[in-house]
Amino acid sequence: MDTAFTYLKIGSGRSSSLATIETSGLTKRFESLVAVDHLDLAIDREIFGLLGPNGSGKTTTVKMLTTLLIPTEGDATICGYSVTKDPLAVREQISYVPQDMAVDPKLTGRENVIFFAKVYGVPRPREVADEALAMLDLAPRADDLVRTYSGGMRRRLELAQALVHDPAVLFLDEPTIGLDVAGRRRIWEHIIALKDRGMTVFVTTHYMDEADHACDRIGIIDHGRVVATDSPAALKASVCRDIVSIRADGPLPGGLPEGVAFLGRTDGEFRFEADRGDEMGPVLSRAFARAGLAVRAVSVRQPTLDDVFLALVGESDDTEAFDDRRFRRMLRRR
Amino acid sequence: MKRMLYYMERDFRRWLRGRVNVLSTLILPAAWLIFVGLALPIRFTDNYLDFIAPGILVLTMLGASLQGGSLLMFDKVLGYLQKFLALPAPRESILFGKILFITLRGLIQATVILAIAILLGANFLNPALIASIYAVLFIFGILLSSVMATIALKVEDHDSYAAINAMVSMPLFFTSSALMPYDQMPGWLAAIARLNPVSYAIDAIRDLQAGVFPATTLLGLLIGAALVLLVSVMVFRRATV
Ligand SMILES: Nc1ncnc2c1ncn2[C@@H]1O[C@H](COP(=O)(O)OP(=O)(O)O)[C@@H](O)[C@H]1O
Numbered sequence A: 001m002d003t004a005f006t007y008l009k010i011g012s013g014r015s016s017s018l019a020t021i022e023t024s025g026l027t028k029r030f031e032s033l034v035a036v037d038h039l040d041l042a043i044d045r046e047i048f049g050l051l052g053p054n055g056s057g058k059t060t061t062v063k064m065l066t067t068l069l070i071p072t073e074g075d076a077t078i079c080g081y082s083v084t085k086d087p088l089a090v091r092e093q094i095s096y097v098p099q100d101m102a103v104d105p106k107l108t109g110r111e112n113v114i115f116f117a118k119v120y121g122v123p124r125p126r127e128v129a130d131e132a133l134a135m136l137d138l139a140p141r142a143d144d145l146v147r148t149y150s151g152g153m154r155r156r157l158e159l160a161q162a163l164v165h166d167p168a169v170l171f172l173d174e175p176t177i178g179l180d181v182a183g184r185r186r187i188w189e190h191i192i193a194l195k196d197r198g199m200t201v202f203v204t205t206h207y208m209d210e211a212d213h214a215c216d217r218i219g220i221i222d223h224g225r226v227v228a229t230d231s232p233a234a235l236k237a238s239v240c241r242d243i244v245s246i247r248a249d250g251p252l253p254g255g256l257p258e259g260v261a262f263l264g265r266t267d268g269e270f271r272f273e274a275d276r277g278d279e280m281g282p283v284l285s286r287a288f289a290r291a292g293l294a295v296r297a298v299s300v301r302q303p304t305l306d307d308v309f310l311a312l313v314g315e316s317d318d319t320e321a322f323d324d325r326r327f328r329r330m331l332r333r334r
Numbered sequence B: 001m002k003r004m005l006y007y008m009e010r011d012f013r014r015w016l017r018g019r020v021n022v023l024s025t026l027i028l029p030a031a032w033l034i035f036v037g038l039a040l041p042i043r044f045t046d047n048y049l050d051f052i053a054p055g056i057l058v059l060t061m062l063g064a065s066l067q068g069g070s071l072l073m074f075d076k077v078l079g080y081l082q083k084f085l086a087l088p089a090p091r092e093s094i095l096f097g098k099i100l101f102i103t104l105r106g107l108i109q110a111t112v113i114l115a116i117a118i119l120l121g122a123n124f125l126n127p128a129l130i131a132s133i134y135a136v137l138f139i140f141g142i143l144l145s146s147v148m149a150t151i152a153l154k155v156e157d158h159d160s161y162a163a164i165n166a167m168v169s170m171p172l173f174f175t176s177s178a179l180m181p182y183d184q185m186p187g188w189l190a191a192i193a194r195l196n197p198v199s200y201a202i203d204a205i206r207d208l209q210a211g212v213f214p215a216t217t218l219l220g221l222l223i224g225a226a227l228v229l230l231v232s233v234m235v236f237r238r239a240t241v
């Protein structure tokens, strides 16, 4: 019976019934601070982007999934293995590239990779290291000291280190932070290539545009809570239509045209959403003028993940200031 | 076990790349040996070099171990440790590899000092004596580098580590039997010196010089090393969950 059960677990557990990464109620508290709050995710053979501002709990989530932090509550499985009950088996399946770049500058690129291959215990460390270096376009510089590498090359070297044992899941914590534009694009090209080879990639970032462009699905996290999970296109479609931004000073005028919804306001910029932004821009601008507000600029654009983020999470400080003013106006009317 | 050696290999490669480090760690003990060993007018023995050489060998190990702990501190602060902990290799092999590297590096430095001492005329040219001196230094190195690795796990930056290092190293050396025999010390100093692990290592080597097998001192060192290593592993496990 035992063997039958084991077989079932391997046969179905890895493909359909359990996703490659599954979390259930995954929670981490640091004393009173809830860094990650009841996370429920299922991720399978895709690039999953965890998107959120600094301090929202991305790194804490990754550390729990890579067995570097023990969850306060809940659990997660990687390839069917629990991060709390079977951390060693989890580590066999994954690779982790942390936020701060950690490659040895005094060693050559090749030495850095061979070292990892040896510690992973792969059979032919030298050959495997050569392959990994070639895959990340580092072969020509493999014997130079890492001290002479650019930031982008160091990141690629970290990817090469992470690939030597052919992991099922790759965790990347802010892989493009601090890189120039070309370096970033290159890293994402490599990440996409890895996904195409069947790897599950869990990546965190606070760059919305990158996540939009490269991730299959995105989880938006704020203050430890994942507030939405979907493909970038679906997220954008669900949250807003076209965005009309109007720069003007003063309070929001009343009597908005029909089909227009007010989204929010940041630094004297009002944001509205509408089906036909190009037509609604002038209409709104006239409404502002009628209310006696000087309109300084009007712009129309397609929604981006930034807007999704603002709509879902909001900018609490700004809305409060706005409400405050309206409240005072109400008092004056009395 | 093999994993531990790979971690050690990494440290050796990094150490040998920084040539200045290799040289600078040898200067202080060599200076002691030459200026104190040869130049100091001492009356209680006619061969002060023979007397002080064991102290300088142990000083070399002491310096190497104290400095070595900072390697683990840097691995932690710079994020290497995070990466290593996510590897499937047994996590303790990180700690053991570090302790082994620090100790072996100390032995290499001690070898240079030993060679200089012999060139200066110290009576060490006996294979059995040299082998047993290495054994003593090895146990002493494990003991001290385990202590320093434990401290390194608790310290968050280089300045604090350097402060602790300075606080520990000089008192340990000067309250040991390195510079004078117990009967030449003031009573209070002798009492401290007899408890100091540095004296244990030095006394063991002096006994070996005199052809006596230092059973009790050696046992004391061994027990000390085993205890400290155990504590170190426990602290490491707690620090890395
Ligand atoms: N070891 C810790 N002890 C206390 N608080 C922590 C610790 N690690 C992270 N935090 C806090 O948890 C929150 C989430 O941090 P983190 O996961 O690093 O965010 P992100 O990676 O999204 O920037 C932050 O408020 C941070 O200050």
Ligand SMILES: [Mg+2]
Pocket (backbone or CB within 6 Å): A055, A058, A059, A060, A099, A173, A174
């Ligand atoms: Mg982070």
